[in-house]
Structure formats: structure tokens, C-alpha cells
Amino acid sequence: MQQGDDFPVAIIGAGFAGIGAAIQLINAGIDSFTIFERADEIGGTWRDNTYPGCACDVPSHVYSLSFEQNPNWSRRYAPSQEIQEYLLSVVDKWKLREHMRLNTEIVEARFDEEFGTWTLTTDGGDTFTARMVISGVGGLVDPSYPDIEGMGDFEGDVMHTARWNHEVDLGGKRVAVIGTGASAVQVVPTVASMVAMLSVFQRTPAWVVPKLDRLYPRWLRRFLGRFPFFLRASRLVKYWLSELRGPIVFLDSKILANIGTRVSMWNLRQQVRDPELQKKLTPDFQFGCKRVLVSDDYWATFERENVDLVTDPIKGIERTGIRTWDGALHEADVIVLATGFKLGLATAPFPVIGLGGRTLDDAWEHGAVAYKGMTVAGFPNWFIMMGPNTGPGHTSVLVYTEAQISHALQAIKKILAEKLKYIDVRQEVQDRYNDGIQKRMKRMVWSGCKSWYLAEDGTNHSLYPGFAAEYVLRSRTLRPRDYEITRF
Ligand SMILES: Cc1cc2nc3c(=O)[nH]c(=O)nc-3n(C[C@H](O)[C@H](O)[C@H](O)COP(=O)(O)OP(=O)(O)OC[C@H]3O[C@@H](n4cnc5c(N)ncnc54)[C@H](O)[C@@H]3O)c2cc1C
Numbered sequence: 001m002q003q004g005d006d007f008p009v010a011i012i013g014a015g016f017a018g019i020g021a022a023i024q025l026i027n028a029g030i031d032s033f034t035i036f037e038r039a040d041e042i043g044g045t046w047r048d049n050t051y052p053g054c055a056c057d058v059p060s061h062v063y064s065l066s067f068e069q070n071p072n073w074s075r076r077y078a079p080s081q082e083i084q085e086y087l088l089s090v091v092d093k094w095k096l097r098e099h100m101r102l103n104t105e106i107v108e109a110r111f112d113e114e115f116g117t118w119t120l121t122t123d124g125g126d127t128f129t130a131r132m133v134i135s136g137v138g139g140l141v142d143p144s145y146p147d148i149e150g151m152g153d154f155e156g157d158v159m160h161t162a163r164w165n166h167e168v169d170l171g172g173k174r175v176a177v178i179g180t181g182a183s184a185v186q187v188v189p190t191v192a193s194m195v196a197m198l199s200v201f202q203r204t205p206a207w208v209v210p211k212l213d214r215l216y217p218r219w220l221r222r223f224l225g226r227f228p229f230f231l232r233a234s235r236l237v238k239y240w241l242s243e244l245r246g247p248i249v250f251l252d253s254k255i256l257a258n259i260g261t262r263v264s265m266w267n268l269r270q271q272v273r274d275p276e277l278q279k280k281l282t283p284d285f286q287f288g289c290k291r292v293l294v295s296d297d298y299w300a301t302f303e304r305e306n307v308d309l310v311t312d313p314i315k316g317i318e319r320t321g322i323r324t325w326d327g328a329l330h331e332a333d334v335i336v337l338a339t340g341f342k343l344g345l346a347t348a349p350f351p352v353i354g355l356g357g358r359t360l361d362d363a364w365e366h367g368a369v370a371y372k373g374m375t376v377a378g379f380p381n382w383f384i385m386m387g388p389n390t391g392p393g394h395t396s397v398l399v400y401t402e403a404q405i406s407h408a409l410q411a412i413k414k415i416l417a418e419k420l421k422y423i424d425v426r427q428e429v430q431d432r433y434n435d436g437i438q439k440r441m442k443r444m445v446w447s448g449c450k451s452w453y454l455a456e457d458g459t460n461h462s463l464y465p466g467f468a469a470e471y472v473l474r475s476r477t478l479r480p481r482d483y484e485i486t487r488f
Contacts, residue, residue, distance in 0.1 A: 009033035009412060010120055010130035012106050012349075014096075015044020016398055017136030017385035019087060020065050021405045023094050027067075028409055030416070034128070035096065036120070038105035042091050044138050046084040051161040051183065051336075053190030054080035057211070057294045058396040059238045061231070065090070066402060071224035071231050075215045109133065110353040111380060116421035116486070118381065131422075132412050134405075136385040137349045139462075140341040146178065149316040156320075160337040161187055172196045174331055176322050178314070179338035180206055182291060185298040187338055192301045199308045199330045201322065204290070205283045207264045211294040242395040243467055249288040249394045250465065252445040260287035271300035280311050285449040291393065343452055343462060345388055354379035355424070368461045371430040371482065372475040374404050380422035380486070381415065383408035388461045389437050392468055393446075393453075399468040403476040410478035423483040440465040 009025060011018045014037035025033050041047050056063045060073040060083070068090050074082060091097060105123040112119060117129040143160040151158065159165045161183040174197040177188055184200070185208060192198050224231040247253070248260045264287065272278050281299060283290075302309050312324035321331035346368050348360035355378045363376055370376045373390035374383055383404070390400045411423060444465045446453050453462050464471050 007032060007034045007128065007130045008416060009132045009134065010118070010128065011035040011134045011136060012120075013037060013044065013136035013138060013385075014039075014042035014091075014100060014102075015046075015136060015138050016065070016087070017138070017401045017405070018042075018044075018134070019090060019096065020067075020398070020401060021134045021136060021385065021408065022096050022099060023065070023067065023090070024405050024409050025412070026094060028413060030412065031099075033099055034130075035100045036104045036106050036122070037100060037102050038123070040103050042096075042100070042102075043084045043087050045140065046080050046087060048141070048162050049080050049164075049183070050166070051080075051164040051187050052194075053186035053188075054161075054183070055186060055213075056080075056083060057182065058242060061235045062238045062242065062396045063398060065398065066235070068093075069228070069231050069235060071228070072221050073216060074221075075213060077211065077213045106350060108351045108353070109382075110351075111355060111382075113355060116381070116488070132381040132383070132408075132415060134383050134385065134408055135349070135387075139343065139345040139386045139391065142342045143337070144340050144342045145337060146339050148178075148314060150323075151317050153319050154317050154321075154335060156333045156335065158335045158337065160339070162341065168334060170194050170334060173333040174321075175199070175334045175336060176201065176330060176332035177336045177338050178322075179340065180204070181338060181340055182293055183340070184338035185293045185295040187336065188307075189295070189297040189301045191336075192304055192307050195306065197306050197308070198301075198304075199310050199322070199332065200302070201310045201314055201324075201330075202280070203313070204285075205281050206290060206293045207260065207283050207287050208267060208293045208295050208298055209260070209264050210267050211296045213296055239395065239399070243469060246392075246394040246467055249292050250444050250446070250463070251288075252286075252443055252448070257287040257445065260292065264292075268299055271297070272303055274303070277302055277309065280309055286445055288393070288445040289449040290451040290453075340452060345384075345386060345391075345462060346455060352379065352382070354382070367455050367457070367459050369430065369434045371425040371433050372404075372407065372471075373400075373464070374407055374475070375425040375430075375483075377425050377427040377430045380424035381411075383411065389434075389464050390471070391453075391463045393463055395468050400464065400471055400475075403472040406476040407478050411483075414478065414480065419488065421486045421488045423480075423485050425483055429482045437465060 014035050055077045059076050060078040106120050107123050108121040110119045118133050120128045143162040157168045175195045176199045178201045180202045248256045312326040315323045315325045321329050323329050352360035368388035370387045373387040385404050441460050
């Protein structure tokens, strides 16, 4: 067991957020920090999601760090492996491995009011103290496994898209995919041509719009590398295009929803000729209400002879396949669970114990809330990345993450420069902010249907109800008056 005032700053998680925060700490001249990562490699989402077809669904020029732009993306939407390679190269360039403790999971964080420090306990039982903590544990990290009767009886292979088993050869096999969300639209068209038979189990169809993916020719990549101005311009144009489309996916407006519906229906008709199939694939809820998916070939896959869309609900899993309520047994050699993730930002990632021994789970008893999604009253010097109400439905998460890094960094610089004990967001400031967020939610489209965006009671603590640009303007600058300041 170790003890001591080990680091001024601890970062938990080595995904985009943790890596981005580390770089900005170095840029600010703060190089005494440690990154704790529970896995054996950096990368987060892009380390874990290696299923066939996995790629980002926001153009890579936007879905990358603004302070580490990459002219070499091979295509508009880079595949997972390329994004992971980008992150690995960024880590090497900034020599972040010197700061990294891999295979180290933080299992508890406890604030010590007397010393103004957080004590972090690892899964190995070690403890470290840090004055400030950046929590970059991600929002979509732990796979969600469906509770289907008989799963244990299945004799073939079962794998979740986020834990792909590359040892399993799908060639010539009968494969069943459960789920039709963001991972399914990528994995289904990719594996369809490899397998003998593909059965896709759909509970709810999704609105799908064209992705317009394309390869970037070598001359363009060279050009962008030589003239970074154009790389920045490309990022800016793609970012604003995604922002301008935003209201179609977040505002509760029949007129805007109609535009989205028409584009999606056109996409469906282009890809599927069979009217019966079209009907099965057409959602019955307002466009934008659930996550809108992007794909150029998902729907067309169902026209293939070897692909079957199953819309009867699943009754159970048996030794040789999946039984639906109509009595049919859909035989399979492999079951792929494209069933998404436990929503990480809805609860504390591990026991986080703040002022007066109050836990973050207690503070979030009625839903996860934080000031600007980052700081929670009673949990001083604790900065959350990708926290409550900071998810976008329309553009890159990283736009939000970078604003959060900037906010946290200003707080950290202030605490260090003024030798403060801690800063703690004022409860009334946090409440006012969240009342405003929930009021605005009423004008958003998301409350109209059941989705992973919503908590059990129907409130939305995951998405930001507006433009990313607005969030950035509101959040990137620290306003000291919003915080209670405690000196030694
Ligand atoms: C398949 C997929 C595709 C996506 N595509 C897009 C996209 O196109 N555009 C977009 O904007 N967003 C996309 N996202 C969302 C994506 O999660 C974020 O964009 C981004 O990668 C999140 O980065 P992060 O660093 O915040 O979290 P993560 O990448 O999830 O990293 C969190 C890290 O924290 C570590 N960790 C967690 N708990 C602990 C602990 N207790 N102790 C130590 N370490 C811990 C994890 O192991 C992980 O490495 C996608 C998500 C998925 C799953």
C-alpha cells in the first residue's frame, strides 16, 4: 500500500478525453500528472471496438483533436483501427507513456477535506493522492448484455460487438445479429458477404441517412499535409455542416423532422425495392427521437439472398439458435450482440466520496447532474469529461470534450497558481444551470419515444439540448464566481 501526495493532477482513463487532457496539461506547463487506465493499452472506444466495419460516424477531420489534426485520414469516416493508430501516434509524440499506469483500475475516490486531496484506490489495493482529478472514464465503455432466457445453452460462439472475438472465423457460418443500432448498421453490411446466412433481429427500426463515405486520394492527403490551412478549413466546414443539420435531430419540430424523414425514406427506397421489406424497416417514431444512424449500405444488405430480417420478438435462445415468439427457430453458429452499452454517465463509475462523506451516487439519486456537465457541488477539484448532458446527437463528442478540458485546465491553473485548497461549484449555480437544461429539454424531440438517451423516469441526462458551439461558448471559460473557493 502506498500513500502520499503523489500527483497534483490525476487523469482516469486513456481514451480521447484523457489523452487530450494530458496534452493540454503539458501545453500549460504542468507535467506532473498520471493517467490511470484499467486496460492494458490506451484508446478507450477505439481500442475496444474492433468489430468488422467499425468506424466513426462523424467525419474524421472533425472527429479528432483540434490540436492534433491529421491530414492522413484514409477516408471521410476512418475505420476504428486507423483511429486507434492515430491515438497511439499522438501518445508517442507527446511521450505520454511516461505518465501512464496501464492495467490500473481506479475503484474508489475519496476526498480529504483537511488536506484538500483526493485519495484514489486502485484494484490492486494501492492508494494515490491527487489534488485535482480529471475523470475521463467515458460514457460508452461497458457493453450491455441482453437478458435473454437460455443464452447459456447456446452451443456456438457468442460475442458482443465491443468485445469482438477475432479467433472466430465467420466464413461460411450462420450468424445471428441481435440489435439494429449504431454498431449493427456497421457490422451487418460488412459481414453479410462473408457468411452463409445472416439473420438480423430487429426490435425497432432506425432512421438511417446516407453516410456519403469516400476514400481520400493520396494527392489530397499530401496537399492537406503541406497546407495545414486547408486541413483546418476542411475541419471547420465539416463541423459547421454537422452543426447546421443539428436542429433536424434535436428540435421537436414537425417541419424539420419532415426534412429528415424525407431524406431517410429516399435513402430506403434507393436501397430496398421490396415494399414489404421497406415497411418493416420504416420507423414509426419521429425522426431524431432515437439516434439517427448513418450508412450507405445497411438497408441494401437486406436485399441479399443470404440475409433475413427477423421482426418477431425473441422468445429465447436454444442450443442451436434463436427462437422467436412465432415459434420459428433461427439456427445459428454464431450470435453477435449489437446491443450497445450501459450508459456510463448515468451513475458514478465507482464509489466517489466527496465533502461530508456524500457519494456521487447519492448526489445523483434523482438523475446525473453536473454544472456544464463537468463539476458537481460537494465534489471539489473533480472534473468530469463527457459527463451528464454533454452528449451530442449530431456532431463530434470531441468538440464538447475539448471545451471541458479547457474549463478543467483553467481551474487547475488557478488552484495551482493561487495555492488554493479546493474549488467547489456552488449548489445554486449548478441547480440553476440544470433547471435551464431540463426546461430546454421540453423543446427537444427526444422525450417522444423510449431510447437509451432517457433515464427510467423519462428525463434526459445524457444529451445537450442545443448546438455544440453554444455549449463550447458557455463552458470553455471558467467563471470563478460560479465556484466556492477554499484556501489553506
Ligand atoms: C463504436 C463506437 C463508435 C463511436 N463513434 C463516434 C463518432 O463517430 N463520433 C463521436 O463523436 N463519438 C463516437 N463515439 C463515442 C465515443 O465514445 C467518444 O467519441 C469518445 O471516444 C469517448 O472518449 P473518452 O476518452 O471520453 O472515453 P473512452 O474512449 O470510453 O475511454 C475511457 C477510458 O477510461 C478507461 N476507464 C474506465 N473506467 C476506468 C477506471 N475506473 N479506472 C481506470 N480506467 C478506466 C477505459 O478503459 C477507457 O480506456 C463512438 C462510440 C462507440 C462505442
